[in-house]
Amino acid sequence: MSKFSIPENTIYICEGSKCSKRGSRELYKNLKQYLKSKGVKDDIELIVTECTDRCKYAPVLAAQPSNIWLKEYTAKDVVKLVEDILKKKV
Numbered sequence: 580m581s582k583f584s585i586p587e588n589t590i591y592i593c594e595g596s597k598c599s600k601r602g603s604r605e606l607y608k609n610l611k612q613y614l615k616s617k618g619v620k621d622d623i624e625l626i627v628t629e630c631t632d633r634c635k636y637a638p639v640l641a642a643q644p645s646n647i648w649l650k651e652y653t654a655k656d657v658v659k660l661v662e663d664i665l666k667k668k669v
């Protein structure tokens with residue numbers, strides 16, 4: 580058995596059909612680029628998910644372990660969330 584570690588924080592981005600129609604794919608790409616540009620891509624893991632069954636709030640994402648969910652989010656909301664995570668505010 581071999582061990583490996585992942586960042587303490589993970590953002591799960593739904594890319595189900597409804598969230599995708601409402602821009603989640605583009606938001607994911609932007610977030611990935613943002614983390615890279617800030618030099619923190621190894622501090623927050625990004626994981627794309629299938630539908631999380633909350634389509635009426637699309638696009639949705641979840642930050643763990645803080646269990647923060649964003650609905651109908653924008654790129655600006657995600658940047659704020661990332662800043663709060665990095666400052667350990669959430």
Ligand code: FES
Nearest residue numbers: 593595598630633
């Ligand atoms: S497609 Fe994202 S919650 Fe259903």
